[in-house]
Amino acid sequence: MKRIVLISFTAIILIVTFFSGIFIPKRAFVVSVNFAKQYLRTDFYQENVLLKLQNENLKAQLQRVQDVPDGGVIFDEHRSDRIAANVFSTYPFNMKDTISVDRGSSDGVANAMVATVADSILLGQVTGVREHSSVVRTIFDSHWQLPVRIGxxxxxxxxxxxxxxxxxxxxxxxxxxxxxxxxxKEFPMGIKIGEIKEIKEEAGGIFKEATIRTPYSIGEVRAIFLEQ
Known part of the structure; x- marks a missing residue:
């Protein structure tokens, strides 16, 4: 909607300028055009990020249904007690181990709540709560460990x-x-973390280890969900 309004506004200016002979300094015109291009590029980028997360969320739900054992209970992404929160920017710092969000105790946030991206992809856990903001420790913290099931x-x-x-x-x-x-046990059973990216043998050849591809980049996350 914002993009349509901006395009319409720019078109009106160009039409009025052409037919009425209104003088617009070249520098001001170039600045306006560059601003519009940057705005549209950013808007398209965010839409692509959102679409990617939505696709990954649907994929996670499908995998979870296929992989759960007979009689097992899986994570319910449609719970009504979820709290939507916006992520504060840390630009230009590339902080991945923690993020801060704009919901706090006044909104019902509490320590140990689970943080997810796009409904059903694990991001982390709330570790600090203030009245109007909270801190989330993410899975990119080097000290984070938890048992998982694969495939x-x-x-x-x-x-x-x-x-x-x-x-x-x-x-x-x-x-x-x-x-x-x-x-x-600290998290809902069956919530997705990511997918296997590369496999290699551990020392001794008894066990395997593998790197994981997460379905999002932490720097692209603008909003998350919090729930018990």
Whole structure:
């Protein structure tokens, strides 16, 4: 909607200028055009990011339904007690281990709440709460560890956070593209973390480890959900 209004406004200015002979300094005109181009480019970029997250969310839901064992209970992304929160910018610093959001105790946020991206993708956990803001520790914290299950065979592994998250202590065969889901008691069972990106043998050859591709870039996340 904002893009349509901006395009219409720019078109009106150009038409009026052409037919009425209104003088517009060249520098001012160039600045206006450049601003419009930058605005549209940013708007398109954010729409693409949102569309990507929506697609990844649908993919996570489908994988979760396919991979859950018979009789198992899976994470419900439609719970009514979720709190939507906007992420504060840390630009130009590239902070990945924690983020701050604009919801706090006055909005019902409490410590240990689960933070998700696009409904059903794990981002982290609330570790600090103020009246109107909160701090979320993300899975990119290098000290983060939690048990996970991998792929349609629900193979056990241990997730380790950091700039390049990975799973270790994997005893059985896994493959690139397998979904990685939380199996920790602190989080809803079956919430997706990411997918297997690259596999390698650990020292000794008994276990395997693999890097994980998360379905988002932390710098692109503008809004998240918080829930118990």
């Amino acid at each position: 349609p065979d629900n193979i056990n592994g241990l997730f380790e956070g950091g700039n390049d998250p990975k799973v270790v202590l994997v005893e059985k065969q896994i493959k690139v593209g397998d979904g990685v889901f939380s199996a920790a």
